[in-house]
Amino acid sequence: MKIHEYQAKQIFAEAGIVVPAGDIATTPIEAYDLAVKYNKPVMVKSQVHVGGRGKAGGIKYAENAESAKVLATQILGMDIKGLTVKKVLVTIAEDIISESYVGIILDRSTKRPVIMVSPAGGVDIEEVAAKTPEKIFKLFVDPVEGLKSFQARNLAYKLYRDINQVRKAADIIMKLYKTFWESDASLVEINPLITNTGGEVIALDAKMNIDDNCLYRQPAISAMRDLDAEDPAEVAAREADLSFVKLDGAIGCIVNGAGLAMATMDLVKRYGGDPANFLDIGGSSNPQKVVDAISIILSDSNVKAILINIFGGITRCDDVANGIVEAIKQLQPEVPIVVRLTGTNEKEAAKILKKVNLPSEDTLDKVVKKAIELSGIEV
Amino acid sequence: MSIFINKKTKLVVQGITGRDGSFHAKQMKSYGTNVVAGVTPGKGGSKVSGIPVYNTIEEAVAKTKANTSVIYVPPPFAVDAIYEAVDAGIKLVICITEGVPANEMMKVYQYVKEQGARLIGPNCPGLISPGESKVGIMPGTIVKKGNIGVVSRSGTLTYEAIWALTSAGMGQSSCVGIGGDQVIGTNFIDCLEAFEADRSTKAIVMLGEIGGSDEEDAAKYIKKYVTKPVVSFIAGQTAPPGKRMGHAGAIISGGSGLAVDKIKALNKAGVPVAYSPTEIPQLIKEQIKLKAEKAKAKANKSVSKKTAKKVVKKVAKKKTAKKK
Numbered sequence: 001m002k003i004h005e006y007q008a009k010q011i012f013a014e015a016g017i018v019v020p021a022g023d024i025a026t027t028p029i030e031a032y033d034l035a036v037k038y039n040k041p042v043m044v045k046s047q048v049h050v051g052g053r054g055k056a057g058g059i060k061y062a063e064n065a066e067s068a069k070v071l072a073t074q075i076l077g078m079d080i081k082g083l084t085v086k087k088v089l090v091t092i093a094e095d096i097i098s099e100s101y102v103g104i105i106l107d108r109s110t111k112r113p114v115i116m117v118s119p120a121g122g123v124d125i126e127e128v129a130a131k132t133p134e135k136i137f138k139l140f141v142d143p144v145e146g147l148k149s150f151q152a153r154n155l156a157y158k159l160y161r162d163i164n165q166v167r168k169a170a171d172i173i174m175k176l177y178k179t180f181w182e183s184d185a186s187l188v189e190i191n192p193l194i195t196n197t198g199g200e201v202i203a204l205d206a207k208m209n210i211d212d213n214c215l216y217r218q219p220a221i222s223a224m225r226d227l228d229a230e231d232p233a234e235v236a237a238r239e240a241d242l243s244f245v246k247l248d249g250a251i252g253c254i255v256n257g258a259g260l261a262m263a264t265m266d267l268v269k270r271y272g273g274d275p276a277n278f279l280d281i282g283g284s285s286n287p288q289k290v291v292d293a294i295s296i297i298l299s300d301s302n303v304k305a306i307l308i309n310i311f312g313g314i315t316r317c318d319d320v321a322n323g324i325v326e327a328i329k330q331l332q333p334e335v336p337i338v339v340r341l342t343g344t345n346e347k348e349a350a351k352i353l354k355k356v357n358l359p360s361e362d363t364l365d366k367v368v369k370k371a372i373e374l375s376g377i378e379v
Numbered sequence: 380m381s382i383f384i385n386k387k388t389k390l391v392v393q394g395i396t397g398r399d400g401s402f403h404a405k406q407m408k409s410y411g412t413n414v415v416a417g418v419t420p421g422k423g424g425s426k427v428s429g430i431p432v433y434n435t436i437e438e439a440v441a442k443t444k445a446n447t448s449v450i451y452v453p454p455p456f457a458v459d460a461i462y463e464a465v466d467a468g469i470k471l472v473i474c475i476t477e478g479v480p481a482n483e484m485m486k487v488y489q490y491v492k493e494q495g496a497r498l499i500g501p502n503c504p505g506l507i508s509p510g511e512s513k514v515g516i517m518p519g520t521i522v523k524k525g526n527i528g529v530v531s532r533s534g535t536l537t538y539e540a541i542w543a544l545t546s547a548g549m550g551q552s553s554c555v556g557i558g559g560d561q562v563i564g565t566n567f568i569d570c571l572e573a574f575e576a577d578r579s580t581k582a583i584v585m586l587g588e589i590g591g592s593d594e595e596d597a598a599k600y601i602k603k604y605v606t607k608p609v610v611s612f613i614a615g616q617t618a619p620p621g622k623r624m625g626h627a628g629a630i631i632s633g634g635s636g637l638a639v640d641k642i643k644a645l646n647k648a649g650v651p652v653a654y655s656p657t658e659i660p661q662l663i664k665e666q667i668k669l670k671a672e673k674a675k676a677k678a679n680k681s682v683s684k685k686t687a688k689k690v691v692k693k694v695a696k697k698k699t700a701k702k703k
Contacts, residue, residue: 106481108591108628111488111562126633143485184482186561213454213627214480243625247617258559258625259533259588262614266638267655269617278618280625283516283534311535311542313504313518343518343538364539365657 001210004047006089007224008188008206015179017172017190018202022091031072034090035065044071047087048080049229052124056080061093086228094202099192100159101125101136102173104180106187112140113180115147115173117155121192147177160195168201169193183221184214233277233296240292242281249274250375252297252306252335254290256281256315264309267365272379273372276303283314290323291330298333305336305375307367312343321349328356336374340367381508381553382528382573382580383471383499384447388512391416391436391445391469393460394452395427399475403451403516404428410519412512415443436467447471449505449514454478457501461487465496473514474500474564481627484562491564498564502626504534504556517541517554525550527663528574530567531586532559532593532628536614540586540656547660552580559588559626567597575605582608582663585650587641589615590629594641602648608666611645612653613638 009019021038024047025031035042046058053059058080062068068090078085099122107114120128120135129136137158141147149170156169172193180188189207196202215222227235237244243258247265251273255261258280265275277297281289290308297303310320320341327333338359341349353360359374361367372379390407394400395417405428408414414430416439423434433439436448448464450457450473457476464472472491479501491498499506505515510524521538523545531537537556544551555570557563567585574580583605587594594613601609616638618624620631631637642652651666653659 106485106561108561109593109596111485113482113485142489143482144489181482184480186481211481211627212623213478214482216455245619245622245624247619255535257533257535258629259531259536259586259614260539262588262618262624262629263536263539263612263656265618266614266616270654275617278622278624311538313535313538314516315535342542343521363657365655 001212001215001221001225002049003208003210003221003224004049004087004226004229005045005206006047008208009203011179011183011208011221012176012203012206015175017175017179018200019206020092020094020202020204022089025072025088025090026076026086028069028072028076031088031090032065032069035062035068038090038092041093042068042090043093044068044075045089045091046075046078046080046085047089048083048085050081050083053080058085083229094194094204095197096192096204097195097197099194101128101191102176102193103187103189103191104176104185107140110140112143113177115139115141115155115177117158117173119159121194125191141177147174149174152177159193162199164199165195165201172201172203183208184211184218185209186211233299236299237279237296240289240296242279242289242293242296244296245278246300247275247277248302249276250302250304250377251371252276252300252303254279254281254293254297254306254308256283256310256312260309260311264307264364264368267368268307268372271369271372273368273375273377276300281315281320287319287323287326290320291327294324294327294333294337295331298331298335303335304377305338305371306333307371308337308339308341309364309367310341310343312341312345314344316345317341317343317349318345318352321352324358325352325356338367338370338374340364381511382570382577383497383553383555384506384508384512384514386413386511388447388514389413389415389443389445390512390514391418391439391443391448392430393418393436393448393450393464395419395430395432396422396425397451397453400451401427404430406519407513410513412514415445436463436469440467440469445469447514448473450474450476452476454480458483458487461498462490465491465494470496472496472498472564473503473505474498475503475505475515476500477502479560481561484560488562488564497569499555500558500560500564502560503558503563504537506553506555508553509551515556517556521545522554523550525552526579526581527551528570528577528580528583529554529586530570530574530583531556532588532626533586533614536586536656540584540612540659543657543659544584549660549663552577559628561591561628563628567593568600571597571600571605571609575607580607582610582667584659584663585609585611587611587613588626588629589613589618589624589631589638589641590626590636592635595644598644598648598650601650608663608670609650610653610659610662610666611650612656612659613641613645
């Protein structure tokens with residue numbers, strides 16, 4: 001789960017990492033009031049779950065409260081990579097002397113958390129990694145032993161020369177590592193970590209992703225979920241316990257299993273169509289899940305055909321068939337549906353489907369081709 | 380022959396009294412797996428489908444000499460179950476549970492390694508050696524005994540591929556689901572190594588997907604160490620970046636983990652990548668033929684070299700003979 005910059009900053013501040021004072025505004029007036037309260041130049045920063053906000057014009061400097069109001073008017077409602085800005089963070093602008101980068105992610109190949117620091121902060125770190133990899137320093141931490149003070153200090157020396165700043169940065173790295181574990185994060189990032197004219201070391205930005213598998217034990221962070229910042233169909237899917245990702249194509253896909261769902265989407269593309277979504281109904285075969293899945297896909301007006309591909313193992317084909325019959329009764333879809341139900345109880349499923357007279361195919365390739373044909377799109 | 384599990388596998392089911400545990404314990408037993416024990420704290424002394432239940436793994440191992448464990452316990456307790464199994468001396472632990480915290484997995488992964496045990500999963504369908512043993516949730520009905528090794532990060536996609544093989548008359552030596560999470564106990568390379576060493580395996584199918592760099596690492600390994608034909612499939616060519624595609628590990632992040640990069644790496648290592656699971660059997664046939672032709676050509680070359688040498692020797696002999 002992604003959380004916003006302002007939320008990550010709250011967590012950082014609680015962990016003792018210095019962040020600039022700031023608060024959230026949803027209207028230009030609120031932005032104005034905050035700037036008046038701080039009585040200093042401020043930054044107006046869009047809060048959306050996407051990188052590259054600055055480049056997209058979603059982060060602006062305001063000399064005074066009047067200018068903060070004007071900029072907030074511009075930024076609120078702005079579209080950044082398909083997401084509408086509904087909140088801005090108004091935060092005191094700092095005089096920046098130097099910018100560096102500190103981040104921690106889970107490294108899949110070593111199965112360890114890796115701390116990355118770079119004196120080249122304030123820019124896209126992937127670009128730094130690609131162009132000047134020698135400017136990135138990595139430390140793979142033993143997950144059982146944890147991070148030692150000297151290790152944090154050594155990393156801090158890669159960023160600063162002044163011992164006071166080294167100490168402050170080392171302290172931040174230790175606290176960030178602690179936050180990474182305690183918040184069950186899969187990523188924590190400060191970009192940039194700055195020094196100001198007063199010699200302070202400050203986290204000017206904050207990014208945090210939380211491991212979805214741990215949300216059950218992170219109630220405070222779970223409550224930070226911003227439903228406004230997500231696609232409504234994806235929100236509905238999560239509530240129905242379906243794994244769903246919206247795409248732009250015309251072929252709606254309902255599949256059991258994530259790998260097979262992706263493979264089905266890829267075949268749609270190969271045979272000339274475009275998938276409208278990724279949807280995994282999961283291992284259980286509750287008929288209601290099928291009804292919910294069809295209903296969510298039908299809410300997308302781009303969808304011209306729905307294909308249902310089930311390889312029954314634990315999932316029983318007759319349960320899925322009952323779900324399909326129920327969905328057709330309840331939702332009366334106008335778009336064509338084509339099914340392929342193979343595996344556990346497929347014969348029973350075929351009998352049930354006779355009631356609704358749906359076109360059906362017996363292989364993965366055939367069902368994909370049929371769905372594209374029925375969608376009426378030009379191939 | 381097979382990899383990881385066989386007729387000697389003596390299985391203990393952790394979480395055997397739960398919904399999934401009891402259902403699959405029965406399924407495994409009826410497939411022919413030697414399920415010797417189940418464990419659920421507080422349920423010791425009872426039976427599930429005739430399988431004795433113990434309160435602790437330690438007790439189960441002492442009484443039954445179980446050598447393999449499979450875990451169906453809910454995610455908050457799954458990691459503890461792995462520690463418990465390894466601590467009791469089990470050397471092969473298969474964790475089916477989906478939704479296990481990744482950070483806890485990093486710690487237990489280290490412990491499993493230190494103890495010299497093997498963990499498969501979590502978030503995996505388990506494995507099956509047709510005709511010998513089945514551990515996990517794979518449907519026993521779709522497999523057929525044979526000589527193709529299958530390794531996959533997925534569940535139902537694996538079934539699709541196995542079914543394509545079985546339908547084409549190509550049986551399997553072992554099918555291993557390694558799991559869709561970010562931190563997993565056994566990776567592609569571990570399985571490739573085992574299949575390469577397994578005499579009953581003649582060709583290998585590797586089913587990958589977006590996220591991470593395991594497929595790229597496997598490609599390098601294949602090029603260097605694997606002599607048997609390998610055919611692959613990579614799911615997620617149409618997946619958008621930054622979105623988790625069901626599996627926790629199936630995510631393109633920071634421009635890495637793309638399907639196109641994995642396919643490129645595999646092709647570079649001489650591994651053909653199928654566009655559909657149904658294309659896999661055909662590709663295997665081609666690869667086996669290709670390898671056989673190469674081997675034949677090589678053999679011919681060395682034979683012609685040998686005969687050439689012999690001719691030279693004979694000529695030399697004749698010459699010496701003449702001299703005499």
